[in-house]
Amino acid sequence: MTHTRPVAISCGEPAGIGPEIAAKxxxxLRTSCPMLWLGDPxxxxxxxxxxEVAQPQDAAAICPQALPVLKVPFAGDANTGTPDPRNASGVIAAIETAISLVRAGEASAVCxxxxxxxxxxxxxxxxxxxxTEFLAHLVGRDRVVMMLASDQLRVVPTTIHIALSEVPRALTPDLLRxxxxxxxxxxxxxxGISKPRxxxxxxxxxxxxxxxxGREELEWIAPLIAELQSPDMTLTGPHPADTMFHATARARYDAAVCMYHDQALIPIKTLDFDRGVNVTLGLPFIRTSPDHGTAFDIAGTGQANPSSMIEALKMAQRMALATSG
Incomplete structure (x- = not known):
């Protein structure tokens, strides 16, 4: 294995597909990516x-033979497809424990x-x-950024989970900057991109x-882009969103900063639905996540596709190596 500190996996909602995709x-990845699952076995x-392990450093040696588990007690069983509010405290505790491990240097990243x-x-x-907002709160950060990433595209929505009608008011020069x-x-x-595009x-x-x-582009978006030009990055735009995501256009940049949720997420989910990874930038540690929800409708059936979880773990490992290097 190339990196012995494990990626800490918080279990998520136990009634969903989280436990299944972690096991898959x-x-x-058991011989290539040391991991540590935090939850109730x-x-x-x-x-x-x-x-079960007593300490995270044991995970790398165990991982080729068995999924290493750092037990987080839960109040109830997992009734697949039907979340039990009694398990809410366990879900939160698993996240908090994962963050504690990575901040203490005992894990390389959190997934x-x-x-x-x-x-x-x-x-x-x-x-x-x-x-994302909970993780920012745990580490006292006022502002973090959600990136969706795959081998084909990286996108960042400037505004996230708000109504489309609220976007023009929420979108400010300070927020975009x-x-x-x-x-x-x-x-x-x-x-590891020294001069990002x-x-x-x-x-x-x-x-x-x-x-x-619309006049936002003329009145402040284009002037802000001009103001932010610097030798250590290539910044272009504002681009029409309908011509930004074909193959030739994507080859010209490392990430696209978009103005609202669907403008960013529709392209990546169309291009690479099963392998998109949610990455939180601006935290003092690496955090990735599968780019999908709990999928209660197929939980417990064995049908869950683990591709996004696999990519999230692989990306977390690559990012940890880039950071340590």
């Missing part, structure tokens, strides 16, 4: 070879399995829109078409 990912699929926000709200009064800065630093530090999308159709379809 371990079977695929009762929730793993029947027959999963696992071994989070999908959570179910309603179950966390019902069972533990969870006060965050999602994983900070998003670009965090994206550029993440590409350098965690992806970032393409910025326009907000309006055809990037406003000279003011005929």
């Amino acid at each position: 990912a371990w079977a695929e 009762r929730h793993l699929p029947a027959g999963t070879p696992y071994q 989070t399995a999908p959570i179910h926000k309603k179950a966390l709200i019902d069972g533990a009064s969870f006060a965050y829109p999602g994983h 900070e998003t670009i800065a965090i994206t550029a630093e993440g590409l350098r530090r965690q992806f 970032i393409a910025v999308a326009g907000l309006n159709p055809h990037a406003g078409e000279g003011g005929a379809m």
